[in-house]
Amino acid sequence: MGFASFTDEYSSPVGPSRLFKASIIDSHNLIPKLLPQGIKSIELVQGNGGAGSIKQVNFIDGRNFNSVKYHIDELSEDKFTYNYTLLEGDALVDKLIKITYEVKFESASNGGTVSKVTSKYYTDGDFMLKEEDIKAGKEKVLMMYKVVEAYLLQNPDAYA
Structure with missing residues (x-):
């Protein structure tokens, strides 16, 4: 089995609690509203949204990917940490077994x-x-964070 690991840092003027609530805890509601041109819905397939849950992201028609499913491995609202594993979907190309993500807001x-x-x-x-495939995926995630950040800056009472 092959393995590659990458760590990236992003800065935001928005505090970690608000950013975590908006982009992680309430992502299933907020992200499809902010990015309707790309994301149709985010559904809870199994569980209550915490560790052990499975979510599915459904993309709009005509995109490169139809959907992806991921398992929430860890979610800590106190420590602002979120770890998840991409389980299945169009993003898992042939020969790619899984992708894990560890997210921490400080x-x-x-x-x-x-x-x-x-x-x-x-x-x-x-x-x-x-x-270039890895870079393209990172750019999409960063764009999503920037859209959430812009929403929070325009709506200072949201997720306070």
Whole structure:
């Protein structure tokens, strides 16, 4: 089995509690409203939304992907941590067994947030992912965070 790991950091002027609530806890409601041009819905397939739950993201028709399912491995509202595993869907190309993500929101000195995201790719055999595919996925996630951030900055009472 092949393995690759990447860690990225993003900064936001929005505090970690609000950013975590909006982008993680209430993502199933907020993200489809903010990104209707890409995401049709986010459904809870199993569980109550906490650790052990399974969610499915359904993309609008005509996209590269139809849907993805992921398992919530850990969710801590106190520590602002969120770990999940992509289980199935169009994003798991041939020879890609799974992708795990570890997300942590930390307080920044300016009152905002430093988001640390570690993604781990597990591949079948000695298959290697293309760097441009990984970069494209990261850019989509960053764009989603920026859309949530913009919403929170425009709506200072939301998720307070």
